[in-house]
Amino acid sequence: MTPPLDLSRRQFLSAASAAAGAALLAGCAAGAPTGPTPQTLQFWHLLSGGDGVTMSQLLQNVNDAQNDFRIRPTVLAWGTPYYTKLAMAAAGGRAPDVAIMHATRTVGWAPGGLLDPWDLDQLAELGVDSSTFPQPIWDKGAVDGKHYSIALDAHPFIAMFNTDICDTAGVLDSDGKLTETSSPEEFLDQLREIGGAADGHALSYGYLGDGAQMWRLFYTLYCQHGIAMELPEGGKAVMDKDAAIESLSYMRTLLDGEIAATQADYGTAVAEFATGKSGMLFTGVWELRTMQNAELPFDATMIPTLYGTAAAYADSHSFVLPRQASADAHRRDLTYQFVADMLKGSFGWAEAGHIPAFLPVTESAEYAELVPQAHYADAAQHVVYDPTAWFTGSGSNFQGEFGAAVQNVLLSGDDPAAAIDRFESRVNTFLKQPNPADPEGTSRS
Incomplete structure (x- = not known):
């Protein structure tokens, strides 16, 4: 279990300053209550329009495929409103179980303790490791030797x-x-x-x-x-x-x-x-x-x-673990399972145009028939981030x-x-x- 966050006044004000310094506005959101099995996992993302529709279908697919958990998504406006609310929720220890962030944003968050690192051994047990990602995309998830984001895609x-x-x-x-x-x-x-x-x-x-x-x-x-x-x-x-x-x-x-x-x-x-x-x-x-x-x-x-x-x-839409004051070990295990399931079921994300980061999807025969997506899939090997x-x-x-x-x-x-x-x-x-x-x-x- 992740140890409780000893949140000092300075840390809290630093998180608030992070929002202002990165052109974010203040906000706040409550975490998810613990319930009976299947557990309800709170998932925040900033995807709307066609991407929002596609994400809803992917989440439905994951929910329908198992009985251990149910994903409850919260969709916030892209950019400033989203990152503000997520920063303040993490600073207050009341963050969702998992959230989407752009991979380029994690480096500004990790030093302040607003994100928890991923346990790579636990991910590997679920079939997710460096060998299943293009190298530049996998490497982007690391900050100071720890992995803070797991990419869903490259766009x-x-x-x-x-x-x-x-x-x-x-x-x-x-x-x-x-x-x-x-x-x-x-x-x-x-x-x-x-x-x-x-x-x-x-x-x-x-x-x-x-x-x-x-x-x-x-x-x-x-x-x-x-x-x-x-x-x-x-x-x-x-x-x-x-x-x-x-x-x-x-x-x-x-x-x-x-x-x-x-x-x-x-x-x-x-x-x-x-x-x-x-x-x-x-x-x-x-x-x-x-x-x-x-x-x-x-x-x-x-x-x-x-x-x-x-x-x-x-950039890459990536899964992150916003810091919680007291992360429940069982819910955290289910969150890892959710992310692995999303990566393995990301063909629908490819249909929407994004390049799935999970190589077993983009290297499949089914993906090779997807045009024009298969014609620009090589870009994933040559991505350059901010x-x-x-x-x-x-x-x-x-x-x-x-x-x-x-x-x-x-x-x-x-x-x-x-x-x-x-x-x-x-x-x-x-x-x-x-x-x-x-x-x-x-x-x-």
């Missing part, structure tokens, strides 16, 4: 393409796949061919007012240089300025009004592709259902490797800060080098600040 940034338009443009190979390009110039040539066959633009890419969209493409291109940013706590950002400037400049080259619109927001870009006017769309796998519902002739693939190293920006820091991750301010620094480069041709300098300066300011969730953190000069 990468990919390229969808209209197969009719691309066939007319002559850029498909004999298997109907997009002809491989391996340099920035080759890809530009390919896009110009696609544009000649499209009623609208060759490429749909929305970015206006959307730091996440700008960051997803930028960091994909940046990491294709075979590098990653490092954000050492209390230090300064380690960034290859030349690669950063080259990546940002290439993004601006795409937005020339012919290849892609000079100004487009996310919704406009999705609509352009969904109505068959453009040949390609840079987006996340979460838009798969949108295109299927549009009855569009399309396929999908990783964004082409233009700088030598395959890379796909992604640089590790307490202030990065989905729903944080980090990506918004990037967008604020670079949007005018894309919009009006500002100097890319100056924009990267602005971004670096802002990141270094964050690095001087302590993790608000860490009760041992102190200000740094």
Whole structure:
């Protein structure tokens, strides 16, 4: 049994500060009462829309398959409201049995004791270990040598393409796949061919007012240089300025009004592709259902490797154990069983577009027949996450800060080098600040 949490006033205030420091709002929720068998397990998640419907079906499948427990889901609004309520529930020791977090957010929570680590031996007894996950996805669950999150999926940034338009443009190979390009110039040539066959633009890419969209493409291109940013706590950002400037400049080259619109927001870009006017769309796998519902002739693939190293920006919906004041050993055992059952039954999550993290699912014959999902499944082996820091991750301010620094480069041709300098300066300011969730953190000069 997990020992009770001795919650000091400072720890509680630190958890509250974590919410504020990560752009979270305060909230509170009660835990689940213990009941007779089957036990009711409280599960919090932030999935709505089509993903919410799919998650409900997965939970129903797990409930129907056994009689030991029943899952009671609580769905909270994505981003700020969700992470606030979860942080405060964990700080108060009244958290749900299990919850979904983005893998990129766990590093900011673990130092403050807001999450319990997973027992890897217990997971292994249930058939869940490092051999059943792509290495980069499994590794992302670790913080300071302990595993704090178990990924359900990877949801990468990919390229969808209209197969009719691309066939007319002559850029498909004999298997109907997009002809491989391996340099920035080759890809530009390919896009110009696609544009000649499209009623609208060759490429749909929305970015206006959307730091996440700008960051997803930028960091994909940046990491294709075979590098990653490092954000050492209390230090300064380690960034290859030349690669950063080259990546940002290439993004601006795409937005020339012919290849892609000079100004487009996310919704406009999705609509352009969904109505068959453009040949390609840079987006996340979460838009798969949108295109299927549009009855569009399309396929999908990783964004082409233009700088030598395959890379796909992604995050992962992951299972975490929010800290409870007194975790019941039996309920915790059932929680482990629930997570194992969800991973093994995640084919339905693949149907919704996400790449299941559990390899026995993606390596199955059934998954190989799932198109276009099987055509971008390799992205799971090449995922790159936000640089590790307490202030990065989905729903944080980090990506918004990037967008604020670079949007005018894309919009009006500002100097890319100056924009990267602005971004670096802002990141270094964050690095001087302590993790608000860490009760041992102190200000740094």
